[in-house]
Amino acid sequence: MVTKNRERSLADTLDYSLRESCRARNVTLKVNRAQGLVVVVPEFFDRTLLPSIIESKRHWIENQLTRFDSLPGKFDCDWPPDRLDLPGAGIFVDVHYSEISGERIRLKQREDALEVGLPVTYSNENLAALFVRWIRSIAKKSCESAAAELSAGTGLLYNRLSVRAQKTRWGSYSSKGTLSLNYKLVFLPRRLFRHVILHELSHSVHMNHSAQFWALLEKVDPDAPAHDEELNQAWKYLPAWLD
Ligand SMILES: [Zn+2]
Secondary structure, eight states: OOOOSOOOOHHHHOOEEEEEESSOOSOEEEEETTTEEEEEEETTOOGGGHHHHHHHTHHHHHHHHHHHHHSOOTTSSSOSOSEEEEGGGTEEEEEEEEEESSSSOEEEEOSSEEEEEEESSOOHHHHHHHHHHHHHHHHHHHHHHHHHHHHHHHOOOOSEEEEEOOSSOSEEEOTTOEEEEEGGGGGSOHHHHHHHHHHHHHTTTOSSOOHHHHHHHHHHOTTHHHHHHHHTTGGGGSOGGGO
């Protein structure tokens, strides 16, 4: 018997990416802005079961997807960027795009411009990832030289520097003397870039936020209270496509 006009299940109509994970025990559904619905299945999972699983979560999935639709997209504004300004690092470049053959995006830094060669088919995600890689290499160098210079100027020491992508913090200082800085600091004005480094370096003396800590920080950064206040708003300097 042929069933006609059967209601198409969500799994038939909805695009999703499938990922197999050897650590997964159950099927999990995730919705994120970049990829939409992502279905993670354990190894050797019987995939013919997926349509009914997805169908049973239809409401949840649709709610999640609508929620993302109402947020401004990561690539909605200032994309692709025609400038990259990294005041923290003192680097300001125009970005020029040209079409190239082949499949890989090419990025080349000239004096005051980035030359980007784009294949006919390229993805925003790939282009953003390439920018991030370039920005991280700039950040590493400028954090290294600023940390060394500020440490020498103040006598506040660190053992090791790590420049990382931190989700919620601009920096940290560990009891072992590791100074960790967020690579996104290069998007901040130079005064805030320096302030964060001085804040973390002051933890080499006081591993807390006591009155003594703030007094020390103000000694090495006289405008510390104003900078600290300004830092609360500093996420606005980061472009939406960054992560
Ligand atoms: Zn602190």
